[in-house]
Amino acid sequence: MSIGTSDVAAAHEEVAGPVIEGRSPWALAFARLRRDKVAMLSLAIIIVIVVVALLAPLFSAITGHGPNEQYHTANALSPGGLPRGPSGEFWWGTDDLGRDVLVRTVYGARISLLVGVLATALTVAIGVVLGLTAGFLGGLVDTLLTRLIDVVLSVPFILVAVALVSITGPSLSITVLVIGFFSWASVARIVRGQVLSLREREFVEAARSLGSSDRRIMFVDILPNVLSQVIVYTTLLIPVVIVVQATLSFLGLGLPPPTADWGGMISEAQSYYTVAPWFIAFPGAALVITTLAFNLFGDGVADAFDPRTDRLISQ
Amino acid sequence: MIRFLIRRILLGILVLWLITMAVFGLFFVAPNNVARTMAGRQATPQTVELIRERLGLDQPVWKQYLDFIWKALHGNLGYDYYYQLPVTHIMAQALPITLSLALGASVIWLIIGVTNGVLSAVYPRSFIDRGLTAFALFFYSFPSFLLGLVLLYFIYYKLTLSGLRWFPPGGYAPLSQGPGQWALHMILPWLTLALVLAATYTRLTRSSMLDVLGEDYVRTARSKGLSERRVVLRHGLRSALTPVVTQFGIDLGQLIGGVVVTETVFSLPGLGKTVIDAITRQDLPVIVGIVIFASAAVVTANILVDVAYALLDPRVRLH
Numbered sequence: 197m198s199i200g201t202s203d204v205a206a207a208h209e210e211v212a213g214p215v216i217e218g219r220s221p222w223a224l225a226f227a228r229l230r231r232d233k234v235a236m237l238s239l240a241i242i243i244v245i246v247v248v249a250l251l252a253p254l255f256s257a258i259t260g261h262g263p264n265e266q267y268h269t270a271n272a273l274s275p276g277g278l279p280r281g282p283s284g285e286f287w288w289g290t291d292d293l294g295r296d297v298l299v300r301t302v303y304g305a306r307i308s309l310l311v312g313v314l315a316t317a318l319t320v321a322i323g324v325v326l327g328l329t330a331g332f333l334g335g336l337v338d339t340l341l342t343r344l345i346d347v348v349l350s351v352p353f354i355l356v357a358v359a360l361v362s363i364t365g366p367s368l369s370i371t372v373l374v375i376g377f378f379s380w381a382s383v384a385r386i387v388r389g390q391v392l393s394l395r396e397r398e399f400v401e402a403a404r405s406l407g408s409s410d411r412r413i414m415f416v417d418i419l420p421n422v423l424s425q426v427i428v429y430t431t432l433l434i435p436v437v438i439v440v441q442a443t444l445s446f447l448g449l450g451l452p453p454p455t456a457d458w459g460g461m462i463s464e465a466q467s468y469y470t471v472a473p474w475f476i477a478f479p480g481a482a483l484v485i486t487t488l489a490f491n492l493f494g495d496g497v498a499d500a501f502d503p504r505t506d507r508l509i510s511q
Numbered sequence: 512m513i514r515f516l517i518r519r520i521l522l523g524i525l526v527l528w529l530i531t532m533a534v535f536g537l538f539f540v541a542p543n544n545v546a547r548t549m550a551g552r553q554a555t556p557q558t559v560e561l562i563r564e565r566l567g568l569d570q571p572v573w574k575q576y577l578d579f580i581w582k583a584l585h586g587n588l589g590y591d592y593y594y595q596l597p598v599t600h601i602m603a604q605a606l607p608i609t610l611s612l613a614l615g616a617s618v619i620w621l622i623i624g625v626t627n628g629v630l631s632a633v634y635p636r637s638f639i640d641r642g643l644t645a646f647a648l649f650f651y652s653f654p655s656f657l658l659g660l661v662l663l664y665f666i667y668y669k670l671t672l673s674g675l676r677w678f679p680p681g682g683y684a685p686l687s688q689g690p691g692q693w694a695l696h697m698i699l700p701w702l703t704l705a706l707v708l709a710a711t712y713t714r715l716t717r718s719s720m721l722d723v724l725g726e727d728y729v730r731t732a733r734s735k736g737l738s739e740r741r742v743v744l745r746h747g748l749r750s751a752l753t754p755v756v757t758q759f760g761i762d763l764g765q766l767i768g769g770v771v772v773t774e775t776v777f778s779l780p781g782l783g784k785t786v787i788d789a790i791t792r793q794d795l796p797v798i799v800g801i802v803i804f805a806s807a808a809v810v811t812a813n814i815l816v817d818v819a820y821a822l823l824d825p826r827v828r829l830h
Contacts (some may be wrong), residue, residue, distance in 0.1 A: 346522070347529045350813065352768025352805035355786055359798050360537065362544045362790045443772055446656045447787060462657060466776075469660055470668050480657045488652040495648075 221501075223244040223425070228500040233497025241489040245482075249305035259287070261296035263303040264454040279472040292464060298310075300456035301479045307450075307457035308486060311371055312438040318376030319437070320430050323383025324422075330384065331391025341384070347453055348381035354443065361449040368451060372454050375440055383429060389423045424501045431494035435487040440485055458483045512821065519817055523810045524580050530806045531583075535576050538795050564591060584801075589796035591789075598800035601785060605801075608672060609681050609781035612704065614771065615764040617759070619705035620712060625748075625755065627709070628716020632751075633743055643713065649709035658704040659776035681778040688808060700777045704770065708762065713756055718753040753823060757816050764812025768805025 219227075229235055248255075266274070268297055271285045273294045282289045288298035330341035357374045364370050394400065395418065402418045436494045444450050445459025453460070465475035563569050567578070582589065588598035629648065631640040650658070668677045678699055684692040711794050723729065732746045733739075745789050771783030778784070789797035 237707065343522075343529075345525070346526050347533070350526055350809040351533075351801060352529060352765065352808050352809065354771050355768045355783070355802050355805055356534070358771065358787065359790055359802065362793075434724060435652065442654050446654075446772065447715070447775065459654075459656075462660070466660060469664050473664060476657075476660055476664075483654060483657060484652055487654075488649065491652050506575055 213472055215448075216266060221424070225500040228431070229496055232496040232500065235493050235500070238492035238496065241485065242493060243511045245305055245486055245489070246309060248302055249309050252299075252302045252306060256299050259296055259299055260284075261299050263299050263456050264295065266295055267294045279468060279475050281472070283475055288478045289472065291461070291475050292468055292472075297461075297475060297478050300461060301458070301482050303354040304458045304479060305482065305486070307368070307455065308438050308441060308483070311368065311375070311441040312434045312490075315372045315375035315379075315437045315441070316430060318372060319379040319433060320383055320426060322376060322380035324378065324387055324407055324419070324426060327384035327387025327420075328391055328419065331388035332395050332410065332414050332418065338388075342388070345381045345385055345388075348378060349385075351378060353378045354440075357440075358447055358449055361444060366444075366449050371441055371444060371450065374444075375437055379433070379437070383426070383433075386425060386429060387422050390425060391418055394418050394421055401415060428498045428501050431490070431497045433495065435490035438483070439492070446448040515821055516818060519814050523814050527803075527807055529811050531580065531803055532576070534799055534802050534806075535579060536572070538799055546751075548661070551576040552784050553620060588800035588803075591795050591797050593792065598796050601781065601797060602800060602804060605780060605782045605785045607685070608779050609767060609770055609774070609783065611683075611693070612700055612770050612779060612781060613763060615694075616701040616704035616708070617763060619701050619765075620709040621755075621759065622711050623705060623709040624712020625716050625752075629720055629743065629748060631713065631717040632720035644717075646729060647710035647713040650706040653707055654772075655703055655707050656677075656772045656776050658707060659699070659773060662699050662703055681776075683779045683781075694814035700779060703773050703776070704766075711762075712757065715755055716751065719754050720747060723751040757820065760812050762821065764809040767808035768802070789820055 237411075252263075261267070261388070267290065271283055271290075273279060273290065274280055279290045279292055279294075280286065286296050288296070288301065291297055291300065327342055329343075330338045357378060360374055361370055400413055400417060403413050408417070441450065442457070442459030442462070445457050448462045448463065450457055450460050461479040462476055462483075465472065465479070469476050560569070567575060570578070586599065589596055590600070591601060597683070622649075627643040631643050634640055653661075663680060665777060667680050670677055670779065679696055682696060684696045686693050719811050724743070729746055732742045737746075767782065769783075770781060771787060773779070774781045774784040775787060782805065786798055788794075789801075
């Protein structure tokens with residue numbers, strides 16, 4: 197009688213209790229993340245923000261106010277032309293031009309999330325490719341790329357970004373490009389550092405002896421090994437990018453008006469902060485809640501992938 | 512050590528040179544109509560051409576660049592387009608304000624960050640630890656312009672309304688008006704910068720302190736019967752501060768060009784505000800001068816940090 201694998205497993209079970217399944221580091225990380233209450237709550241908040249942003253036209257339909265429509269009724273602007281506070285018609289009050297702050301804040305979420313995701317993706321893409329190349333190829337390529345990283349990291353980012361956008365004129369794609377162009381260096385530096393030690397490992401030697409090309413070794417053999425670090429960095433980069441975008445907008449270099457975005461709204465509200473605090477409070481709170489949720493979630497992701505790392509919110 | 516220093520400085524100069532090229536190329540090559548703007552609406556093409564010539568904008572870019580570098584090496588960063596003031600003069604007026612802001616804020620954030628970090632590390636996973644880290648993360652998530660406005664609303668406006676006219680809404684009072692006035696004008700900007708930046712330091716101090724407190728020599732110190740206070744502050748904190756000092760050097764260098772937002776919110780005419788104003792007027796020499804100066808600050812700070820590191824850890828010098 198031949199012994200099937202199931203018999204062996206059953207035999208093991210009798211001796212050692214339930215079979216111990218091997219779990220990949222990824223599965224372990226996800227399991228840890230799912231148990232992390234703060235991270236899960238933050239994720240829920242992020243999902244709500246994303247859904248609200250997607251459903252922005254719904255808010256417009258319910259209130260009957262377009263994001264850029266100006267109202268000059270008594271409910272929208274005081275006789276002196278000042279913004280009006282929250283009311284039955286304008287739930288979150290109005291801005292200096294008699295526009296609905298609620299509808300504009302909801303539409304603003306689209307810009308923040310869009311720029312946050314696109315600029316982060318661009319940053320990480322450039323950083324990973326250049327970091328991999330520098331670390332793996334070494335030699336002159338590495339020297340040149342490392343110098344380039346030094347240069348980019350020495351640039352006073354906000355100053356140059358503001359000056360640059362003032363030349364090109366503000367637009368969504370310029371904002372994304374500028375952020376990506378000046379932020380990739382730190383990603384590249386992290387990836388390069390990892391690759392420097394990975395390329396000396398046996399599995400790279402093995403791949404090479406099997407005849408793999410440099411490009412294949414870089415992207416198929418090495419890249420998956422730096423991926424967890426990249427993912428952690430990416431989640432923590434999104435809130436930073438959202439703040440940078442809002443800052444550029446605040447300095448008048450975000451998106452051309454009348455597009456609603458949080459930084460721009462707060463900038464417009466600046467001169468009314470004493471008479472119309474709601475005009476700052478709602479887009480401001482939206483901005484802080486979004487970045488806080490992303491930061492908490494990113495912190496949880498970092499912890500899930502490497503439980504030894506120090507985290508800001510300890511469990 | 513001397514060789515390390517020389518190599519590091521040469522690298523710094525190389526980086527700075529590349530930045531001047533990039534910045535110059537970017538701003539001077541990009542189409543700009545500053546001559547048009549200055550000439551006014553009814554100007555003839557001849558007038559515009561004359562202004563271009565006077566500003567040196569009719570020269571080929573490489574010639575403008577060499578000219579710029581040559582003068583810059585002699586301490587002359589050119590003249591602003593509108594009042595013909597030396598850029599160095601404009602910068603000299605703005606620098607004390609930016610320095611007041613950066614240095615004052617750095618004292619506050621170091622105190623908050625290191626104190627909170629040490630407390631968190633001494634009582635890890637306690638209520639204090641969680642509270643302090645939540646505090647740090649909360650402010651870390653605040654964009655500085657928003658925090659500035661919130662502080663203005665509650666600490667300037669609300670206090671003034673209730674009859675406490677303690678803080679001005681913005682502006683700068685030079686030290687010559689007395690240190691009291693100067694500090695009153697700076698407190699809100701300092702807090703704005705410091706609260707946002709303190710988070711990084713809380714986190715850094717906490718993790719490095721936790722590492723150090725697990726070391727053998729700390730156990731030795733405890734077993735000698737030293738008081739906990741002495742163990743933490745004397746034996747622990749001293750070596751835990753190394754990464755904090757490194758980060759501090761880097762941040763301080765970045766701050767020279769990074770206080771744009773705070774200066775804008777509180778109408779402080781420092782370097783950042785000067786750039787923003789220059790940008791709206793397309794005053795290229797001022798923009799280029801300040802951007803290059805701010806980059807030089809970053810490069811210098813990085814060299815100082817590396818040197819400090821090399822002094823502390825001889826292995827660094829070999830690489």
